[in-house]
Structures are given as structure tokens and as C-alpha cells.
Amino acid sequence: MQEYFLEKDRIYYRTNEFKPDRLTLVFAHGVSGSSSAWLPYEKIFNEKYQNKYNILSYDLRGHGKSKKYPRYEDYEIKNFASDLHDLVTYLKISKFILISNSFAGLVVLEYLKLYRDTVIANIFTSPEIYLHEGMLAKISLSILKVLTGIISLLPFNPKPHGHVDYSKHQNSTDWDIRRNYADIKNTGLHAQFYSLRQSFNPITNYELEKINVPTLIIHGEKDSMVPLKNAIRMSKEITNSELVSIKNANHNTVHNGVKEMSGAIESFIEKNKNML
DSSP, X not given: OEEEEXXXXXXXXXEOOOOTTSEEEEEEOOTTOOGGGGXXXXXXXXXXXXXXXXXXXXXXXXXXXXXXXXXGGGGOHHHHHHHHHHHHHHTTXXXXXXXXXXXXXXXXXXXXXXXGGGEEEEEEESOOOSTTOSHHHHHHHHHHHHHHHHHTTSOOOOOOXXXXXXXXXXXXXXXXXXXXXXXXXXXXXXXXXXXXXXXTSOOSOOOGGGOOSOEEEEEETTOSSSOHHHHHHHHHHSTTEEEEEETTOXXXXXXXXXXHHHHHHHHHHHHTGGGO
């Protein structure tokens, strides 16, 4: 895997050697994380399945080595989707399988509204969806509005950071203090809480019914951040979708369920390869 920057948006990304006869996998990470979350998957899909996939993973804006932005408005979901479009357009990727984790699921849903024809399959892992519903969500959003208001008054550090080594945080819980501290320290308060607030913003329509390509949803049965029932509901609203629940897994399936997730992803692609 080689490291690059998209100069236009200062988006950091990694790719293997692209070949025209391969399927392309695009990996997008969640809030406060970075593309380092996908390193084990890059190794599996690049080495174990040699000569089978083009692989692209990247850091969302404000995360990892990508450019940080100072304002809350900079972290609106539409801007994350625009970054993804700029990146795949620059790399001349016309068709690809989009694999997203947690918050990135919202980015993907926004991307699909505008550029649906470029995605030949969706794989959502621990997707943040329906979090804006209910009284608890309204309370959480109110708290986040106060927090982001305070954070906006703090000095902004525009210097991008790096990548967390998640091998040091294996089997961590959803609320593990060490891993969460490492994430927040690496991402910074502005990008962390501005992005998190987006998860609770009222959304009128995800347009799930318009998704018309094979879709896989992977979710941990013990997810304490986004309950499994949300993933079940999402699966029911998407035609031609399937749900894989991982027993004893929490919201951090991307870190703690590498074997199960990579196996489910490969099985899903193989099963639907005639449609891709």
C-alpha cells in the first residue's frame, strides 16, 4: 500500500497497485478514527486475496492526516460526501464497492443520494442510523450544541495529526477510556465533536428505499452506541440487503471482529459477484 494526498482537499489516502480488471473496494472510517482502523483489512484483502481487489482507504476530513477545518459548518455530512466524490473522481474510479464504518455510514447515504450510479455494492459496518430519533437523542443533541459552542471558542490547531495504532486497543469496550482518549487526542476536539454532533442532527429521509444494489449490514449484537434493532430496521428498508450480526461484538466490530467481518465481506462479494 502506498500513501498519497489529494492536493485539492488535502485528503490523505492509501492504495495498492490499481489494475483495470479488479473490483475496487473503498474503505471509510468512523468519527474520531482514521484509515488505520482498516489496516488489518488492507492486509487481508491485499495479501490473502492477491490479484483480486483494488483497495482505497482514506482519512475523513479533520481526521488522521487529512486537513482539519475550524468551523462546525465544515463538518456537515454533505462536505464529507463531496470529499469522497473528489477522491474517486481524481483516481478515475467509476465503479466500486463502498465499505463504511459507524459515522461513515451517514456519509455514504449522503453520497448515494448524489452519485448512486458509481456504487455497485454497499457494506455498512455498525452504521450510525436513526440516532436522531427519540427524547434521548434530543437531549444528546442539546448537550452537543453546548459543547461545540464552547469548543468553537477554544484555539484551533490546524495541524493534522497521525494514526492511532489500534493493535494496542484490541478487545476494547465501546466506552474504553484509553482508546477513546487516544482517538480524541489524535483527532482534536473541534473535528471530534463537530462530527459527532452531525450524527444526532434531524434527518428527514435517508432514501434507503432508493438503494438498488446488493447491500450488507454488519452489526455487533452488544453494540451499546447504536442498538442492533437499528441495523435490523435498516436492513428491512433496503431492498436486496442482508444483515450479519456478530455475537458478543460491540460497536467496535471494525477493531474487535476483524476475522468475522472480513469473512462476511468476502462471502458477500463472492455471493453477489455475478451482479457486480
